[in-house]
Amino acid sequence: xxxxxGVDLELQPGxxxxxxxxxxxxxxxxxxxxxxxxxxxxxxxxxxGVVGLVHQHFKLIERLRVWENVLLNREPRRGxxxxxxxxxxxxxxxxxxxxLAVDPDALVETLPVGIKQRVExxxxxxxxxxxxxxxxxxxxxxxxxxxxxxxxxxxxxKRGTAIMVVTHKLAEVIAYSQRVTxxxxxxxxxxHLTSETSADEIAxxxxxxxxxxxxxxxxxxxxxxxxxxxxxxxxxTSVLDDATFEVRAGxxxxxxxxxxxxxxALSDALAGVAAFTGELVFAGTLLRASDTPASRxxxxxxxxxxxxxxxxxxxxxxxxxxxxxxxxRTLGLAKYAGAAREVIxxxxxxxxxxxxxxxxxxxxNQQKIVVGRTLASSPKLVVAYQPTRGIDIGAAALVQSRLIxxxxxxxxxxxxxxxxxxxxxxxxxxxxIANGKFVGSFDRAGIDRGRIGALMAGNA
Amino acid sequence: MTxxxxxxxxxxxxxxxxxxxxxxxxxAMLLAHVSPIVGFGALFDGAWGTKGxxxxxxxxxxNLLFPALGIAIAFxxxxxxxxxxxxxxxxxxxxxxxxxxxxxxxxxxVPMVLAAGTLAGGVWGAIPGIMRARFKANEVIATLMLNVxxxxxxxxxxxxxxxxxxxxxxxxxxxxxxxxxxxxxxxQLTWAFVLALVLAFVLRWVLQRTIFGYELRxxxxxxxxxxxxxxxxxxxxxxxxxxxxAIAGLGGATIVAGALHRFNTxxxxxxxxxxxxxxxxxxxxxxWIVVASVAFGMLQSGGIAMQAExxxxxxxxxxxxxxxxxxxxxxxxxxxxxxx
Numbered sequence: 123x124x125x126x127x128g129v130d131l132e133l134q135p136g137x138x139x140x141x142x143x144x145x146x147x148x149x150x151x152x153x154x155x156x157x158x159x160x161x162x163x164x165x166x167x168x169x170x171g172v173v174g175l176v177h178q179h180f181k182l183i184e185r186l187r188v189w190e191n192v193l194l195n196r197e198p199r200r201g202x203x204x205x206x207x208x209x210x211x212x213x214x215x216x217x218x219x220x221x222l223a224v225d226p227d228a229l230v231e232t233l234p235v236g237i238k239q240r241v242e243x244x245x246x247x248x249x250x251x252x253x254x255x256x257x258x259x260x261x262x263x264x265x266x267x268x269x270x271x272x273x274x275x276x277x278x279x280k281r282g283t284a285i286m287v288v289t290h291k292l293a294e295v296i297a298y299s300q301r302v303t304x305x306x307x308x309x310x311x312x313x314h315l316t317s318e319t320s321a322d323e324i325a326x327x328x329x330x331x332x333x334x335x336x337x338x339x340x341x342x343x344x345x346x347x348x349x350x351x352x353x354x355x356x357x358x359t360s361v362l363d364d365a366t367f368e369v370r371a372g373x374x375x376x377x378x379x380x381x382x383x384x385x386x387a388l389s390d391a392l393a394g395v396a397a398f399t400g401e402l403v404f405a406g407t408l409l410r411a412s413d414t415p416a417s418r419x420x421x422x423x424x425x426x427x428x429x430x431x432x433x434x435x436x437x438x439x440x441x442x443x444x445x446x447x448x449x450x451r452t453l454g455l456a457k458y459a460g461a462a463r464e465v466i467x468x469x470x471x472x473x474x475x476x477x478x479x480x481x482x483x484x485x486x487n488q489q490k491i492v493v494g495r496t497l498a499s500s501p502k503l504v505v506a507y508q509p510t511r512g513i514d515i516g517a518a519a520l521v522q523s524r525l526i527x528x529x530x531x532x533x534x535x536x537x538x539x540x541x542x543x544x545x546x547x548x549x550x551x552x553x554x555i556a557n558g559k560f561v562g563s564f565d566r567a568g569i570d571r572g573r574i575g576a577l578m579a580g581n582a
Numbered sequence: 583m584t585x586x587x588x589x590x591x592x593x594x595x596x597x598x599x600x601x602x603x604x605x606x607x608x609x610a611m612l613l614a615h616v617s618p619i620v621g622f623g624a625l626f627d628g629a630w631g632t633k634g635x636x637x638x639x640x641x642x643x644x645n646l647l648f649p650a651l652g653i654a655i656a657f658x659x660x661x662x663x664x665x666x667x668x669x670x671x672x673x674x675x676x677x678x679x680x681x682x683x684x685x686x687x688x689x690x691x692v693p694m695v696l697a698a699g700t701l702a703g704g705v706w707g708a709i710p711g712i713m714r715a716r717f718k719a720n721e722v723i724a725t726l727m728l729n730v731x732x733x734x735x736x737x738x739x740x741x742x743x744x745x746x747x748x749x750x751x752x753x754x755x756x757x758x759x760x761x762x763x764x765x766x767x768x769x770q771l772t773w774a775f776v777l778a779l780v781l782a783f784v785l786r787w788v789l790q791r792t793i794f795g796y797e798l799r800x801x802x803x804x805x806x807x808x809x810x811x812x813x814x815x816x817x818x819x820x821x822x823x824x825x826x827x828a829i830a831g832l833g834g835a836t837i838v839a840g841a842l843h844r845f846n847t848x849x850x851x852x853x854x855x856x857x858x859x860x861x862x863x864x865x866x867x868x869x870w871i872v873v874a875s876v877a878f879g880m881l882q883s884g885g886i887a888m889q890a891e892x893x894x895x896x897x898x899x900x901x902x903x904x905x906x907x908x909x910x911x912x913x914x915x916x917x918x919x920x921x922x
Binding site: 393395414415416419420425427432433434435436437438439443446447448450451454455 | 791792793796797799800803804806807808809810811812813814
C-alpha cells in the first residue's frame, strides 16, 4: 500500500507552511520522506541545506542532560574526551540566540513538556537547518504555550528557514501559517494561501465532503449518579489531587486539560486499576480502593481507556472475541458472534467481518469496536478517555454522536479529552484539570474559551 | 512479553528447526566420518523399522507430549514456565513413592498413582504461580530454580528419609502389578499414549471453546486489556501454572507407572527441557504439539539405533535438540527477563 502517492510540495524560505489531513492521509510519511528517514519509491526531495525534523513524540533521552541531548553525536571534543564547557556554552548561546530559555545542565526527565519541546527544537536548530519539519508540535502544549511556540517558529521563518508544520488543529493553521496544503489518502487535494481560505473549507477538503453533524442533544432530566469527594489517586507518573465533582445521569461532563495533568489517575481510579483515597459514591454505594475492575464492570461503570491498542484490545484476536471482552462471562460464548454483528452494524465497522483480525483494522475501526462494545453493555457511567484520539473525522463524529445518544438515553458520561473542540461540542458541563487538581467548572452556557485555556495552563 | 509474541514466528521456527536438524546433523555425522544419508537412514529406520521401534518412538512421543502440553498452557497464559522438568520429576516421585508405600487393590491403584503425580506436579507448578500472583516474582527464575530443587530433593528423599524396602540405591520400591499401566499391542507402548492424545484434544477445546480458555488467552495475549476487562491476572496465573505443572506431573507418573515401575533419579533425560522446544515448534497449539512430539520422539528413539548401526554417537541427537532449544527458547527467555 502506498502511504503517499505523487505528491508535489514546495516550501519557501521565510514561510510557515501547514500540512493538514486526517490520520492516515500520509502527512507523517511525507515528512519522514523529506527528512530522509523513509525512502520513497519514486520521485525526489530537493532541499537547499540541512533538513531538520521535530517529532510528535519527543525523541529525547530522559536520563541525560539538556546539552547532552541537544549535542548528541555532535559533541565538541578535546582530544578523546567531550569538551563539556564548550558544549554547555554552545547550548547556552543557541538558546539565547533563539529566545528558547533552558538550563543546559537540567536533566531532561525533570523538565515539563513545554521545555522538553524547546530542547527538541534546539537539537534541530544546532544543525542550522534550512528546512524545519514539525510533526504535530503542539500536541502536548497548553494554549498559551502554543502561542509562544509559534512566535518562536515565526522568528525562525523570518530568519530565512522554510518551515512545515504537520497538524490536525485547524485553528492553529488559520492563526499561524502563511500557506496550507491539504492531503487526503496519500494525495495533495488542495493548496491555498491561508489568507484565502477558512477552517471550514479545509475541513471539507480533508474529509472529501461535508463534515458529519453530531447527534442532537435531547433535553433529559438528570439524576445523581456519581459523587466524587476529595479523590486523590496515582497511576504511574499520573497524579490526581483532591478532586471533588459530580457526574449526573443524563449529562456529559467534559474534563479539559493538557496531557499529563492527572487524567490517567482519574480514569484508572474509576476503572478500578489504580489505588485512591477519598470518597467515590456511585448510585448510592461507596466504591472502595480494593474493588476489582470486575466489580466496577458489574456496577455498570465502563471505561474507554486512552490506549486502545494495549489497554482495550487484544490485537491478535478477531473482532468477535474483542467485542466480547469485558462481557466475556455475562454474555456467554454462544452470543459472542451476535454481539459482534450488532456492534459492526451500529458503528459501521469496516470490514464488516467478525472474523477479521483487529490488528489489521484502521485506528478508527479499532476504536469503533471499543466504544461499540462499551455502549452495547448498557453502562450507567461511561468514562471516555480520549475516545477519538488518532481517528479520522468521520469516525470521531460517529463516536461523539454515540456518546451523546448514550447521554440522551440516561447514561452519565465523563469525557476526558485533550481536545477542547471535542469537549465544547459534546459536554453539558466542563471541568478544567491542571497539575492534578480541578481548577474550574463551567456550564455549557457559560463556556469561556480564553478562561479555560488559561486555567489549563495552570494560571488560576 | 505476551503469549502472542511467543507464537509469532511459527514458520521461521520450523525452518530453523529443519536447518538445525539436517544441517548441523549432517556436519556432525561428517565429522564422525559417516555419510549423512547413512546416518539419517539409520535414524529413521531405528525409529520406524519394526513394531518394537515404532512403539519406542511413540513412548518417547508420550513422554514429551505431557510436559509440552503443560508448557503450552502456561505459555498461552503469558507465563514462561521452564520448570516442566521439575514438575515432571515431582509427579514421578509422588507416583512411585505413594504407589509402593500404599498399595491399593485392583482398579484403584492406577488412578491413585496418576492422581498423586498430577497433584504433586500441580503443587510444584503452583509455587511459582503463587509467587507470581502475590509478589510479581518472575516465573522464569522461579521455575528454573525449582527444577534443581525438585531433582535434588527427590534424590535426597529416595536415598535417605523415604528409602523403601526392595529398593537399591537411589530409587523407590517397585510398584505393585495393579499400579502398572497395561501395555498395548504386546509392546512397550502403554495407554498413557492414548491418554496424552485425548488430553491434547481436551486442552485444545478448553483453550478455544470455554470462557476459562478465553480469559487465559486474553491474560497471555494482552494482559493490560485483560485486567481492565475484569480478568483477575493473579488468579489466572495461579490456575495456569497449577494446571501446567499438573499435566507435566501426570507425565512423570505415566513414565513411572508405564515403564520404570518405580521412581528413580534417572526418570527423565531432560524431557521437561526438550518439551519447551516441542511446545514452541508446535506453536503452542495442542494439536500441532502432538505432531511436534512425534518428530522429537523419533529423534530420541532413532538416536540409539543410529549409534548402533551407523556408528554416529547418539549425543548428536542431544546436540541437535540442545541447539533447537537455544534457538527457539533462548531469544524468548531473554525477552521475557527484559520485560519484567
